[in-house]
Amino acid sequence: MNTPQLWRNARLATLTGDGWGLVDDGALLTEGERIAWAGPLSELPAAVRAAQDHDLGGLLVTPGLVDCHTHLVYGGHRAAEAEMRLNGASYEAIARAGGGIRSTVAATRAASDDELFASAARRLRALMAEGVTTLEIKSGYGLSLEAEARCLRVARQLGSDRRVDVRTTFLGAHALPPEFEGRADDYITAVCEWLPALHAQGLVDAVDAFCEHIGFTPAQTRRVFEAARALGLPVKLHAEQLSDQGGAALAASFGALSCDHLEHLSNEGIAAMKAAGSVAVLLPGAFYMLRETRLPPIAALREAGVPMAVSTDHNPGTSPGLSLLLAAHMACTFFRLTPLEAVRGITVQAARALGLHDRGVLAAGLRADFVAWDLDHPNELAYWFGHNPCRRAVVAGTERI
Protein backbone atom coordinates (compact mmCIF):
# COMPACT_ATOMS: atom_id res chain seq x y z
CA MET A 1 0.00 0.00 0.00
CA ASN A 2 2.80 2.38 0.86
CA THR A 3 4.90 1.41 -2.16
CA PRO A 4 6.05 4.64 -3.78
CA GLN A 5 4.11 5.34 -6.97
CA LEU A 6 5.38 7.55 -9.74
CA TRP A 7 2.93 9.65 -11.74
CA ARG A 8 4.83 11.07 -14.68
CA ASN A 9 4.44 12.69 -18.10
CA ALA A 10 2.31 15.53 -16.79
CA ARG A 11 2.30 19.29 -16.88
CA LEU A 12 1.91 20.27 -13.23
CA ALA A 13 0.15 23.35 -11.92
CA THR A 14 1.24 23.00 -8.30
CA LEU A 15 -0.33 26.31 -7.12
CA THR A 16 2.50 26.63 -4.60
CA GLY A 17 3.54 30.21 -3.87
CA ASP A 18 1.33 32.91 -5.39
CA GLY A 19 1.17 31.72 -8.99
CA TRP A 20 0.28 28.69 -11.07
CA GLY A 21 3.48 26.85 -10.21
CA LEU A 22 3.78 25.37 -13.70
CA VAL A 23 6.19 22.49 -14.16
CA ASP A 24 6.65 21.05 -17.65
CA ASP A 25 7.44 17.36 -17.93
CA GLY A 26 6.53 17.09 -14.28
CA ALA A 27 6.09 14.13 -12.00
CA LEU A 28 4.59 13.30 -8.64
CA LEU A 29 5.81 10.62 -6.31
CA THR A 30 3.22 9.38 -3.84
CA GLU A 31 3.60 7.18 -0.81
CA GLY A 32 0.40 5.93 0.71
CA GLU A 33 -1.95 8.89 1.06
CA ARG A 34 0.74 11.54 0.69
CA ILE A 35 2.79 13.26 -1.96
CA ALA A 36 6.40 12.39 -1.28
CA TRP A 37 7.88 14.54 -4.02
CA ALA A 38 6.71 16.86 -6.85
CA GLY A 39 8.77 18.49 -9.58
CA PRO A 40 10.34 18.10 -13.01
CA LEU A 41 11.00 14.45 -13.85
CA SER A 42 14.60 15.29 -14.64
CA GLU A 43 15.14 16.23 -10.99
CA LEU A 44 13.60 13.12 -9.50
CA PRO A 45 16.18 11.53 -7.18
CA ALA A 46 17.59 8.47 -8.95
CA ALA A 47 17.02 6.23 -5.92
CA VAL A 48 13.23 6.20 -6.39
CA ARG A 49 13.07 5.45 -10.09
CA ALA A 50 12.01 1.86 -9.48
CA ALA A 51 8.60 2.89 -8.15
CA GLN A 52 5.32 1.73 -9.69
CA ASP A 53 4.74 3.84 -12.75
CA HIS A 54 1.67 5.71 -14.08
CA ASP A 55 1.90 7.53 -17.41
CA LEU A 56 -0.37 10.60 -17.35
CA GLY A 57 -0.09 11.04 -21.10
CA GLY A 58 0.90 14.69 -21.08
CA LEU A 59 -2.27 15.81 -19.25
CA LEU A 60 -2.35 18.91 -17.07
CA VAL A 61 -2.35 18.03 -13.36
CA THR A 62 -3.73 20.28 -10.63
CA PRO A 63 -4.57 19.74 -6.98
CA GLY A 64 -7.95 18.05 -6.48
CA LEU A 65 -10.84 20.50 -6.39
CA VAL A 66 -12.44 21.45 -3.08
CA ASP A 67 -16.11 22.47 -2.93
CA CYS A 68 -16.21 24.23 0.43
CA HIS A 69 -19.91 25.19 0.76
CA THR A 70 -22.70 22.81 -0.22
CA HIS A 71 -26.11 21.82 1.05
CA LEU A 72 -26.03 18.50 -0.81
CA VAL A 73 -28.34 16.39 1.39
CA TYR A 74 -32.06 17.17 1.07
CA GLY A 75 -35.36 15.75 -0.14
CA GLY A 76 -37.18 16.81 -3.29
CA HIS A 77 -36.32 19.89 -5.31
CA ARG A 78 -37.78 23.36 -5.91
CA ALA A 79 -38.20 23.71 -9.66
CA ALA A 80 -41.79 24.88 -9.16
CA GLU A 81 -40.60 27.64 -6.83
CA ALA A 82 -38.01 28.69 -9.38
CA GLU A 83 -40.82 28.96 -11.88
CA MET A 84 -42.81 31.17 -9.45
CA ARG A 85 -39.80 33.41 -9.11
CA LEU A 86 -39.56 33.70 -12.86
CA ASN A 87 -43.19 34.74 -12.81
CA GLY A 88 -42.39 37.58 -10.43
CA ALA A 89 -42.44 36.28 -6.82
CA SER A 90 -39.35 37.20 -4.78
CA TYR A 91 -37.21 34.71 -2.82
CA GLU A 92 -38.04 36.55 0.38
CA ALA A 93 -41.78 36.62 -0.33
CA ILE A 94 -41.78 32.88 -1.00
CA ALA A 95 -39.77 32.25 2.17
CA ARG A 96 -42.11 34.38 4.27
CA ALA A 97 -45.11 32.50 2.85
CA GLY A 98 -43.69 29.22 4.19
CA GLY A 99 -42.16 28.07 0.92
CA GLY A 100 -38.47 28.25 0.29
CA ILE A 101 -36.27 26.45 2.77
CA ARG A 102 -39.28 25.20 4.72
CA SER A 103 -40.67 23.26 1.78
CA THR A 104 -37.33 21.45 1.48
CA VAL A 105 -37.44 20.79 5.22
CA ALA A 106 -40.81 19.06 4.77
CA ALA A 107 -39.50 16.99 1.84
CA THR A 108 -36.34 16.09 3.75
CA ARG A 109 -38.24 14.95 6.84
CA ALA A 110 -40.54 12.86 4.62
CA ALA A 111 -37.68 11.16 2.76
CA SER A 112 -36.23 7.84 3.92
CA ASP A 113 -32.54 7.53 4.75
CA ASP A 114 -32.05 5.57 1.53
CA GLU A 115 -33.77 8.23 -0.53
CA LEU A 116 -31.69 10.98 1.06
CA PHE A 117 -28.53 9.02 0.42
CA ALA A 118 -29.40 8.08 -3.15
CA SER A 119 -30.33 11.60 -4.26
CA ALA A 120 -27.27 13.15 -2.64
CA ALA A 121 -25.02 10.44 -4.09
CA ARG A 122 -26.31 11.25 -7.59
CA ARG A 123 -25.43 14.90 -7.09
CA LEU A 124 -22.09 14.03 -5.58
CA ARG A 125 -21.20 11.91 -8.62
CA ALA A 126 -21.67 14.97 -10.82
CA LEU A 127 -19.33 17.04 -8.67
CA MET A 128 -16.76 14.24 -8.52
CA ALA A 129 -16.85 13.75 -12.29
CA GLU A 130 -15.48 17.28 -12.57
CA GLY A 131 -12.57 16.67 -10.24
CA VAL A 132 -13.93 17.42 -6.76
CA THR A 133 -11.91 15.43 -4.22
CA THR A 134 -13.01 17.22 -1.01
CA LEU A 135 -16.36 18.72 -0.26
CA GLU A 136 -18.22 20.23 2.63
CA ILE A 137 -21.82 19.22 3.25
CA LYS A 138 -24.07 21.22 5.56
CA SER A 139 -27.13 20.00 7.38
CA GLY A 140 -29.94 22.52 7.71
CA TYR A 141 -32.94 20.91 6.03
CA GLY A 142 -33.87 18.66 8.95
CA LEU A 143 -34.20 21.26 11.72
CA SER A 144 -34.92 18.72 14.46
CA LEU A 145 -32.30 16.81 16.40
CA GLU A 146 -33.26 13.55 14.77
CA ALA A 147 -33.55 14.92 11.21
CA GLU A 148 -30.33 16.94 11.44
CA ALA A 149 -28.51 13.86 12.73
CA ARG A 150 -29.90 11.84 9.83
CA CYS A 151 -28.65 14.34 7.25
CA LEU A 152 -25.21 14.55 8.85
CA ARG A 153 -25.02 10.76 8.97
CA VAL A 154 -25.89 10.59 5.28
CA ALA A 155 -23.16 13.15 4.61
CA ARG A 156 -20.62 11.07 6.51
CA GLN A 157 -21.74 7.95 4.66
CA LEU A 158 -21.22 9.68 1.31
CA GLY A 159 -17.53 9.96 2.12
CA SER A 160 -17.13 6.55 3.69
CA ASP A 161 -15.73 4.81 0.58
CA ARG A 162 -12.89 7.34 0.58
CA ARG A 163 -13.34 8.28 -3.08
CA VAL A 164 -14.00 11.80 -1.81
CA ASP A 165 -13.31 13.44 1.55
CA VAL A 166 -16.47 14.87 3.12
CA ARG A 167 -16.43 17.51 5.86
CA THR A 168 -19.70 18.06 7.70
CA THR A 169 -21.10 21.34 8.96
CA PHE A 170 -24.04 21.66 11.35
CA LEU A 171 -26.40 24.35 10.06
CA GLY A 172 -29.29 23.90 12.47
CA ALA A 173 -29.70 27.69 12.47
CA HIS A 174 -30.67 27.74 8.80
CA ALA A 175 -34.40 28.48 9.09
CA LEU A 176 -37.11 28.40 11.73
CA PRO A 177 -39.00 25.09 11.58
CA PRO A 178 -42.81 25.40 11.67
CA GLU A 179 -43.10 23.88 15.17
CA PHE A 180 -41.11 26.85 16.52
CA GLU A 181 -43.10 29.53 14.67
CA GLY A 182 -42.84 32.82 16.57
CA ARG A 183 -40.27 31.31 18.97
CA ALA A 184 -36.94 31.84 17.26
CA ASP A 185 -35.05 32.28 20.55
CA ASP A 186 -36.43 28.98 21.84
CA TYR A 187 -35.37 27.33 18.61
CA ILE A 188 -31.83 28.64 19.03
CA THR A 189 -31.85 27.25 22.58
CA ALA A 190 -32.75 23.87 21.08
CA VAL A 191 -30.04 24.14 18.40
CA CYS A 192 -27.47 24.89 21.11
CA GLU A 193 -28.62 21.80 23.01
CA TRP A 194 -28.51 19.55 19.95
CA LEU A 195 -24.98 20.52 19.06
CA PRO A 196 -23.19 18.61 21.88
CA ALA A 197 -25.29 15.53 21.15
CA LEU A 198 -24.43 15.64 17.43
CA HIS A 199 -20.80 16.34 18.18
CA ALA A 200 -20.67 13.39 20.59
CA GLN A 201 -21.75 11.17 17.68
CA GLY A 202 -18.82 12.45 15.62
CA LEU A 203 -21.11 14.13 13.12
CA VAL A 204 -19.87 17.73 13.22
CA ASP A 205 -16.68 19.24 11.82
CA ALA A 206 -17.85 22.88 11.90
CA VAL A 207 -20.88 25.03 12.76
CA ASP A 208 -22.66 27.51 10.48
CA ALA A 209 -25.71 29.79 10.70
CA PHE A 210 -27.81 31.92 8.36
CA CYS A 211 -27.53 35.45 9.75
CA GLU A 212 -30.11 37.39 7.77
CA HIS A 213 -33.42 39.18 8.18
CA ILE A 214 -35.13 36.04 6.85
CA GLY A 215 -32.80 33.88 8.95
CA PHE A 216 -31.43 34.56 12.43
CA THR A 217 -30.30 37.75 14.15
CA PRO A 218 -26.69 38.49 15.08
CA ALA A 219 -27.61 37.92 18.76
CA GLN A 220 -29.04 34.48 17.95
CA THR A 221 -26.07 33.69 15.75
CA ARG A 222 -23.76 34.60 18.61
CA ARG A 223 -25.46 32.08 20.89
CA VAL A 224 -24.88 29.33 18.32
CA PHE A 225 -21.24 30.34 18.00
CA GLU A 226 -20.81 30.29 21.76
CA ALA A 227 -22.15 26.75 21.86
CA ALA A 228 -19.66 25.81 19.12
CA ARG A 229 -16.80 27.46 20.94
CA ALA A 230 -17.64 25.60 24.14
CA LEU A 231 -17.03 22.37 22.21
CA GLY A 232 -13.93 23.66 20.42
CA LEU A 233 -15.69 23.53 17.04
CA PRO A 234 -14.79 26.04 14.31
CA VAL A 235 -17.49 28.32 12.93
CA LYS A 236 -18.40 29.81 9.55
CA LEU A 237 -21.32 32.00 8.54
CA HIS A 238 -23.81 32.76 5.76
CA ALA A 239 -23.14 36.47 6.08
CA GLU A 240 -24.26 39.62 4.31
CA GLN A 241 -26.01 37.76 1.49
CA LEU A 242 -29.18 39.86 1.26
CA SER A 243 -28.39 42.69 3.73
CA ASP A 244 -25.60 43.93 5.99
CA GLN A 245 -26.22 42.45 9.44
CA GLY A 246 -22.63 42.81 10.63
CA GLY A 247 -22.47 39.04 10.52
CA ALA A 248 -18.98 38.83 9.06
CA ALA A 249 -17.49 40.89 11.89
CA LEU A 250 -19.37 38.78 14.44
CA ALA A 251 -18.11 35.56 12.86
CA ALA A 252 -14.58 36.95 12.65
CA SER A 253 -14.70 37.73 16.38
CA PHE A 254 -15.11 33.96 16.85
CA GLY A 255 -12.15 33.29 14.56
CA ALA A 256 -14.42 32.03 11.76
CA LEU A 257 -12.88 29.78 9.13
CA SER A 258 -14.94 31.60 6.52
CA CYS A 259 -17.71 34.09 5.85
CA ASP A 260 -19.77 33.15 2.85
CA HIS A 261 -21.82 35.08 0.21
CA LEU A 262 -20.85 38.66 1.29
CA GLU A 263 -22.62 40.71 -1.38
CA HIS A 264 -23.44 43.32 1.30
CA LEU A 265 -20.13 43.12 3.19
CA SER A 266 -18.95 46.42 4.73
CA ASN A 267 -15.42 47.75 5.10
CA GLU A 268 -15.60 46.96 8.82
CA GLY A 269 -16.48 43.38 7.95
CA ILE A 270 -13.52 43.15 5.58
CA ALA A 271 -11.13 44.49 8.22
CA ALA A 272 -12.45 42.06 10.82
CA MET A 273 -12.11 39.12 8.42
CA LYS A 274 -8.57 40.14 7.57
CA ALA A 275 -7.62 40.38 11.23
CA ALA A 276 -9.14 36.98 12.00
CA GLY A 277 -7.75 35.23 8.92
CA SER A 278 -11.26 34.27 7.74
CA VAL A 279 -11.67 33.24 4.12
CA ALA A 280 -14.25 35.01 1.93
CA VAL A 281 -16.27 32.30 0.20
CA LEU A 282 -17.85 33.63 -2.99
CA LEU A 283 -20.96 31.93 -4.29
CA PRO A 284 -21.74 33.17 -7.80
CA GLY A 285 -24.33 30.44 -8.42
CA ALA A 286 -26.72 31.95 -5.86
CA PHE A 287 -25.95 35.47 -7.12
CA TYR A 288 -26.87 34.33 -10.61
CA MET A 289 -29.99 32.36 -9.69
CA LEU A 290 -31.37 35.21 -7.56
CA ARG A 291 -30.52 37.66 -10.34
CA GLU A 292 -28.67 39.78 -7.81
CA THR A 293 -27.07 42.97 -8.99
CA ARG A 294 -25.02 43.90 -5.95
CA LEU A 295 -21.52 42.47 -6.23
CA PRO A 296 -19.42 41.32 -3.30
CA PRO A 297 -16.64 43.89 -2.71
CA ILE A 298 -13.99 41.94 -4.60
CA ALA A 299 -11.52 44.78 -5.15
CA ALA A 300 -11.60 45.71 -1.45
CA LEU A 301 -11.19 42.08 -0.37
CA ARG A 302 -8.27 41.72 -2.75
CA GLU A 303 -6.68 44.92 -1.55
CA ALA A 304 -7.07 43.90 2.08
CA GLY A 305 -5.48 40.56 1.32
CA VAL A 306 -8.48 38.48 2.44
CA PRO A 307 -8.21 35.04 0.79
CA MET A 308 -11.08 34.34 -1.59
CA ALA A 309 -12.58 30.91 -2.20
CA VAL A 310 -15.29 29.96 -4.69
CA SER A 311 -17.94 27.30 -4.20
CA THR A 312 -21.13 25.96 -5.77
CA ASP A 313 -23.36 26.62 -2.71
CA HIS A 314 -25.27 23.68 -4.14
CA ASN A 315 -28.81 23.85 -2.68
CA PRO A 316 -32.30 23.33 -4.10
CA GLY A 317 -33.45 26.92 -3.63
CA THR A 318 -30.88 29.41 -4.77
CA SER A 319 -28.12 27.43 -6.43
CA PRO A 320 -29.12 24.08 -7.92
CA GLY A 321 -25.82 23.87 -9.79
CA LEU A 322 -23.51 20.88 -9.77
CA SER A 323 -20.45 22.28 -11.47
CA LEU A 324 -17.61 23.78 -9.47
CA LEU A 325 -15.91 24.69 -12.74
CA LEU A 326 -18.96 26.72 -13.75
CA ALA A 327 -18.83 28.47 -10.36
CA ALA A 328 -15.18 29.35 -11.06
CA HIS A 329 -16.13 30.62 -14.50
CA MET A 330 -18.94 32.75 -13.04
CA ALA A 331 -16.62 34.10 -10.35
CA CYS A 332 -14.55 35.50 -13.22
CA THR A 333 -17.38 36.77 -15.42
CA PHE A 334 -19.65 38.17 -12.68
CA PHE A 335 -17.22 39.00 -9.88
CA ARG A 336 -14.11 39.77 -11.96
CA LEU A 337 -11.83 37.34 -10.25
CA THR A 338 -8.77 36.57 -12.30
CA PRO A 339 -8.57 32.98 -13.56
CA LEU A 340 -5.67 32.45 -11.14
CA GLU A 341 -7.78 33.69 -8.22
CA ALA A 342 -10.71 31.54 -9.30
CA VAL A 343 -8.60 28.37 -9.62
CA ARG A 344 -6.90 29.04 -6.29
CA GLY A 345 -10.42 29.69 -4.99
CA ILE A 346 -11.56 26.13 -5.77
CA THR A 347 -8.37 24.54 -4.45
CA VAL A 348 -6.04 26.05 -1.91
CA GLN A 349 -8.34 28.79 -0.58
CA ALA A 350 -11.33 26.45 -0.46
CA ALA A 351 -9.25 24.02 1.61
CA ARG A 352 -8.35 26.85 3.93
CA ALA A 353 -12.06 27.77 4.26
CA LEU A 354 -12.50 24.26 5.70
CA GLY A 355 -9.50 24.60 7.99
CA LEU A 356 -7.59 22.03 5.93
CA HIS A 357 -3.92 22.81 5.47
CA ASP A 358 -2.92 19.42 4.10
CA ARG A 359 -4.29 19.90 0.57
CA GLY A 360 -5.06 22.41 -2.16
CA VAL A 361 -1.53 22.56 -3.57
CA LEU A 362 0.83 19.92 -4.94
CA ALA A 363 3.75 19.69 -2.55
CA ALA A 364 5.66 17.06 -0.63
CA GLY A 365 3.99 16.04 2.60
CA LEU A 366 0.46 16.97 1.54
CA ARG A 367 -2.42 14.65 0.68
CA ALA A 368 -2.08 13.05 -2.73
CA ASP A 369 -5.32 14.50 -4.12
CA PHE A 370 -4.89 15.50 -7.75
CA VAL A 371 -6.73 15.68 -11.04
CA ALA A 372 -5.51 15.23 -14.61
CA TRP A 373 -7.19 17.44 -17.21
CA ASP A 374 -7.25 17.43 -20.97
CA LEU A 375 -6.11 21.07 -21.01
CA ASP A 376 -3.03 23.04 -21.99
CA HIS A 377 -3.11 25.60 -19.21
CA PRO A 378 -4.91 25.84 -15.84
CA ASN A 379 -6.50 29.16 -16.83
CA GLU A 380 -8.79 27.04 -19.01
CA LEU A 381 -10.46 25.71 -15.84
CA ALA A 382 -12.17 29.10 -15.54
CA TYR A 383 -12.66 29.52 -19.29
CA TRP A 384 -14.70 26.66 -20.78
CA PHE A 385 -18.20 26.18 -19.50
CA GLY A 386 -20.59 23.30 -20.06
CA HIS A 387 -17.58 21.14 -20.78
CA ASN A 388 -15.81 18.64 -18.56
CA PRO A 389 -12.09 18.22 -19.29
CA CYS A 390 -11.45 16.00 -16.22
CA ARG A 391 -9.78 12.72 -17.25
CA ARG A 392 -8.37 11.14 -14.09
CA ALA A 393 -8.56 11.79 -10.36
CA VAL A 394 -6.44 10.50 -7.52
CA VAL A 395 -7.71 10.73 -3.94
CA ALA A 396 -5.36 10.12 -1.03
CA GLY A 397 -2.98 8.32 -3.36
CA THR A 398 -5.55 6.00 -4.95
CA GLU A 399 -6.91 6.54 -8.45
CA ARG A 400 -10.66 6.72 -8.53
CA ILE A 401 -12.25 5.09 -11.52
Ligand code: DI6
Ligand atom coordinates in the same frame (compact mmCIF):
# COMPACT_ATOMS: atom_id res chain seq x y z
N1 DI6 B 1 -28.44 30.91 1.81
C1 DI6 B 1 -28.65 30.32 0.63
O1 DI6 B 1 -28.39 30.79 -0.44
C2 DI6 B 1 -29.23 29.01 0.87
N2 DI6 B 1 -29.24 28.95 2.28
C3 DI6 B 1 -28.80 30.05 2.77
O2 DI6 B 1 -28.71 30.24 3.97
C4 DI6 B 1 -30.60 28.88 0.32
C5 DI6 B 1 -31.24 27.65 0.81
C6 DI6 B 1 -32.59 27.40 0.19
O3 DI6 B 1 -33.24 28.28 -0.39
O4 DI6 B 1 -33.02 26.23 0.28
Ligand code: FE
Ligand atom coordinates in the same frame (compact mmCIF):
# COMPACT_ATOMS: atom_id res chain seq x y z
FE1 FE C 1 -25.39 28.24 1.46
